Amino acid sequence: xxxxxxxxxxxxxxxxxxxxxxxxxxxxxxxxxxxxxxxxxxxxxxxxxxxxxxxxxxxxxxxxxxxxxxxxxxxxxxxxxxxxxxxxxxxxxx
Numbered sequence: 001x002x003x004x005x006x007x008x009x010x011x012x013x014x015x016x017x018x019x020x021x022x023x024x025x026x027x028x029x030x031x032x033x034x035x036x037x038x039x040x041x042x043x044x045x046x047x048x049x050x051x052x053x054x055x056x057x058x059x060x061x062x063x064x065x066x067x068x069x070x071x072x073x074x075x076x077x078x079x080x081x082x083x084x085x086x087x088x089x090x091x092x093x094x
Contacts, residue, residue, distance in 0.1 A: 006092035007066035015058070020050040046074035059094060 005013075021027040021034045038048035040061040046052065056078060060070030071078035079094050086093060 008062045009092045012062040044074045
């Protein structure tokens with residue numbers, strides 16, 4: 001059986017456990033904003049702060065790491081007019 005997991009989804013799964021840092025749950029060195037999330041936000045031109053919704057930055061970063069184009073935007077709505085439509089959801093659809 002071949003692996004049908006899209007490359008970008010395999011990359012995304014590698015980030016399981018990624019979380020925002022807060023005053024109540026700071027990073028390992030006392031950070032209040034996760035530098036990995038900030039890097040993802042920078043990659044799509046967003047302001048860097050893990051308190052800002054970062055789902056589109058995360059998705060774009062995973063797609064680009066897999067060698068695929070992303071919306072290059074930080075807004076989740078940017079994916080509404082991106083990609084190709086499909087009749088039914090399947091593993092890896094955005």
